[in-house]
Amino acid sequence: MAKLRYLIFISFALFASACSNTKYLAANQKLYTGGEVKIVDKDIKKSDAKELKGNLEALLRPIPNASILGLRVKLWIYNKTRTNKRTGLRHYLNTHFGEPPVLVSNVDLEKNSGILQNRLQNVSYFLAQVNGDTVSKGKTAKAVYTVQAGPSYHYRSITFPTQKNDLDTAVTGTSAQTFLKVGDKYNLDIIKNERVRIDARLKEEGFFYFAPEDLIMRYDSTVANHQIDMFVKVKDATPDEARWIYKIRNIYVYPQYSLRDTGTKLDSAVKYRWYNVIDPKNTVRPFTFKNSVLLHPGDVYNRTQHNSSLNRMINLGPFKYVKNRFEDVTPDSAFLDVYYQLTQYKRKSLSLDLLARQTSANYNGSQVNLNFRNRNTFKGAELFTVTLFASTDIQFGSNNNGYNVYQTGIQPSISWPRFISPFNFTTNNAFIPHTVLTTGYTLINRTKLYTLNSFNGSFGYSWKPSLHKQHDLNLINITYVDAASVSKIYMDSIKHTRNPALAHVINNQFTFGPSYGYTYTNTTEDYRTNTFYYNGKVSMSGNLYGILTGADTLRGKVSKLFGTPFNQYVKLENEFRFFHKLTPGIKFASRLLVGVGLPYGNSTVLPYSQQFFIGGPNSLRGFQARSIGPGAYNLPPSLTPGSNFLADESGDIKIEANAEFRPKLFSIVEGALFVDAGNIWLLRPNKFQPGAAFGSNFINQMAVDAGFGLRFDLTVLILRTDIGFPLIKPSLPASLRTTINGIDFTDAKWRGSNYIFNLAIGYPF
Template identity: 65%
Template sequence: MIKHLRYLIILSLFISACSTTKYVPEGEKLYTGSSVKVIDSAIKKSDAKAISSELNATVRPQPNSSILGLRVKLWFYFKTRARKGFIQKFFSKFGEPPVYISQVDLEKNSSIMQNRLQNESYFQSTVRGDTIGKKKTAKAEFTVNAGPSYTIRNVEFPMAKDNSLDTAVLGTMKETLLKKGEKYNLDIIKSERIRIDARLKEEGFFFFAPEQLIIKVDSTIIDHQVDLTVSIKPTTPERAREIYTIRDIYVYPNYSLRDTSLKLDQASGYRWYKLVDPRKTVRPFIFANTVLLHPNDTYSRTTHNNSLNRFINLGPYQYVKNRFEDVTPDSPKLDVYYFLTPYKKKSLQLELLGRTTSASYTGSQINLNWKNRNAFKAGELLTVTLFASTDVQVGGNNGGFNVYQYGIQPSISWPRIISPFNFKSDNAYIPRTTLTLNYTSVVRSKLYSLNSFSGSFGYSFKGSVHKLNELNLLEITYVKPRNVSQLYLDSINNPNNRNPALKHVIDPQFTWGPSYAYTYDNTTEDYRTNSIFYRGKLSLSNNLYGIISGADTLGGNPKKFLGSTFNQYLKLETEMRFFHKLGLGSKFAARLFAGIGQPYGNSTILPYNQQFFIGGPNSLRGFRARSVGPGSVDASALNGGFIADQSGDIKLEANLEYRAKLFSIVYGALFADAGNVWNAKPHQAGGTFGTNFLKQMAVDAGFGLRFDATVLVLRTDVGFPLLTPYINSSGGRSVPLSFNNAILNIAIGYPF
């Protein structure tokens, strides 16, 4: 009791010390906020609450900020204003000057509220403001008599005439935002004008503007209704009434601000556009997928904007400037000019990176990137990357088995589909063809070293801003061990603790085949309350060749290609992420991942580089990275000098996380994870997927902090294992909730 009393006294002294009202000068009162009261009994309670909340947000100025009733920033201001030197300079930036009730203009705020109500159908509304004061503080109170709301009875559009503009406006009526029976709203009327203008821009009315539309309101109708009439202002200029078509299109692929002449005498025609490129910096066909407008086409804003976006996506160009010129001799015509400012063609970039990996490794990487934009004068991006890295596992049972990698990766990307088939795309995104090659040497000290060769050829194309399609016609991977230590061989051959995962790591891997991935992502749109990310991928390896050759490992008939045994499988991955905003700075996040690989024919298990792993800072955070599974296998019981990465052909994982802003750049999180991996075919006792898979799910929960500096997110998570997929030392699957069992994860970026 005495101990609690001591804490209460300390808290009381702290609150007293943080009091700010004692600094308020005579004749002033500290402004503590406002309230809005709707007194009209005819207004529904839900509407009155919405009106009160909306109007209260318009009151200016806002009161001093507070935390749990303590005006900390104001306290800093008062405490540092009379000080000089370092202390004042340091703490003054945390201060906030006082807001007094005398600064609140009741009449002006009331007028703003009344205007807002009238714009939202309450034409007869009145607002009155007053102050309620105490000894040193005061608040503003506004009383609202909203009156009846006015609803829309009829909406009239101009009649169809010989005049093409009236007819075009009438043609937009079906999609009108002005609905009969809904409340009058000025913002919706403004949006309606913008909507009509956008539609007219698609039909060639290049010089039309929203301001040339007028929507008349007749509020003399009985029963608090209004009639709306959409019409074109009589003062609308003649050229705003004309439908414009395209005459000539000029592209300047090497433009700079020093260029002051159009140089039309140097233009050379290619198909439907003309190039002004005296220095021959590009081949003419480079813009065939970019210039979407054609001569004699009716002007369309969407087509024009898509062209601009494609010029930027083309790759070689840093800036795009566009101009339309009215060249009307006998009929409305436009000439189009595209002025393109290129990047420097070649660049060399050195990158030094700190990183964490999914296996709890931390380390550094150096990349030397050489780029050639417009390598062959048709928008190609040629890239050559040299890289080297070193990774050390923190907190794992690695015993000094660090990982070193080095290699080279050349790639070339074409801004078009290279295919014998005709591929037509006219949206805002350029399809691309990409060829990538890669060589990587992987050295795990004291254990083994591998050579890895890979390559891919395929396409990527966006259906919209949210949808991405990636089709690789061919993906090839060849991995072969270069050196294996005796320590590692002894671990594999240990008769007392056999772990098939150890041998599988160094098995030769030879895969080739196509893959297709589809991604939908609207999470970049911050205004959404709910957003989702979805990615699905299908990968195949040697399916057709394996069938033709009659490959059958189980039947004792494995086949080879170019002297190497190849892998044969079908693999499907799908991932869904869901985000729900709960309030300012807080959200709920969920992820579900399911993947299955089916080896057959020439394979009984997926190649190691195609298998699934689980556990670690981006997965099950209550378990060591890649230490879970397959199935009910206990990796810690397989003592081969270290815990090998556990893998499987099948994976199920679910994650839930609550994220909330604490202060400044610091965010907190509560999370729970569940999942496991399994083999598709029997290789280890308890490791095969079966009907009891739910009983083999590992489960954890925990909390963490995120330091989100926008360009970099540093994350710390503490995960507690709750259920193991195997019978643990306690004789069951449950794990006591204790910090002795906790796993600390330090990583960069959010887990999903």
């Protein structure tokens, strides 16, 4: 009964706030509530009429005041914060969050009717008529536009040029991919796109000076039954240059160009294979551009190769601007000279970064980075960097409070904009491949628990065969970790839980082996209704060496390398994301994670750095970070008397699924409703962790949560707040795991025991 009273009160308050907006209007003013298009033709299909209605209503101006569930919140803020002052909080709210009323007197019915009629004619309704009128109701009014569309006109035939010259033949050669199809409706937008399509195809075939405006699309609408004959034709006035097929003659590269350079300096050109480098100060070695200059003398001009060359020159690294110029050098023979003018960054730089962050383990902290960067280190566009860093991470809450993490270290790396390999790998797209060598050292101090020395190194390749795909291959990853000190609290926790993973954190860890990752994504293409992201990775350690030495820890045969036992495992990770755009302001997002690690031979458990964890602000948001699992295992409430330290729960197998509904609310604010599910498991049973191993009943051991949140788009970053609460707790007995029946948002005790508040930067996925 109490809940019902709350709902009635809230509903009444919202209704009252909606009505109060009109009381601020003058006697002769009416609030504009929007425009409506009514299509009265009975001969138009319902599906066509619905689509046409939506397209036409999107053209109407002005746009009425924004509303959420019928409530004009921004207008209400404007009315409530009106002030004559030019400063202060009221003025700020009024000008930044408020929105002045849109009045029906601002609507130009005649102009809107003309726009709608023109649009109808552009989409095949040549005989369309539109009339507009206003309909009032109290202090509000809307505009209604009545549409007599008439019959739509369809293509009866499409005719391309029949002349035999180079240009007409090339235009006709593109007809197989034409956007214009017999039987389709006439559409001016498609006709414009067809001209752009033909031009783009001709640019691949050497027609350097051709332009879409050199094409004319003529149609005859006088044929019977509302049909059209369309004729694609090259304009008679098209200049000769646009009719020629151009080839490349000479190519010149200027690696140290500035606006002060006015001469071509061709006398100082150094020829390297098929191009010339003009660099009197020898700032860049000529071979640097062999993977960037994709056009060759004698080649027919090709726009794709030209654009890819420009992108590759930027991707080399040392150059902040790339400018190019084509010179028509022999008009009678249609040849071009190509000039690439590159402006360099400063070669050496020093920068300081101050970062605030939240880690996957729900630590809040900061980091300071001192970065040294040397571009073009060996005059081959190499990038050498050294980063000195120090960080502190603090975990707030009743558990693990005070067990902070402090890290300091150094990370040198060098990147080459090419493959460093005995094999001849080449790519010819817009993305230049890179070879990367990275090393590093980190001192990790987890207060009251342990101090670790961590050394790492890797060597590998990164390349993109297309805009959507990326490959990352590390031929070798090396990590060596040893414990400098371990506290009694931590040793007691190992003794209490008898968890081999916990003990493995402080054991000497030595991993070495290759890894390969593949990424596919089209999420940058905002115009798509559905977008995808996939990342798959396989990593290994000590596989071949472990097999050759016959390593078998379970039988007491432990192999060593350089006097240290090494880890032997195979690990496979998969992440799939799917995004569906319901409307321009509403999106559905989902994610599925599946990972499996197989320790064998020289290892019985994955190294700590390779184990799977779950829970926290970017995972299951209704549970504390790394607090779930493995499986149905229930961690003892306290490992050491008087200690609030709870060990991170880890596993060899991970399954996680997330779904999120993301509506845009207003201004910079976006909402979210989410559901998360998942868990981690051990690959092999452990008698000290009952219920932790993966088995046929894994579905019944999935943790589930739900919640809601807000996202604030601050331009430079997304600030995210989420409140999650558990629905299924796998650590409880089977009959008590489902907690949905006990949900009571009005109960402070329930909220205190179940609400998990997450503050993070960026989307969770």
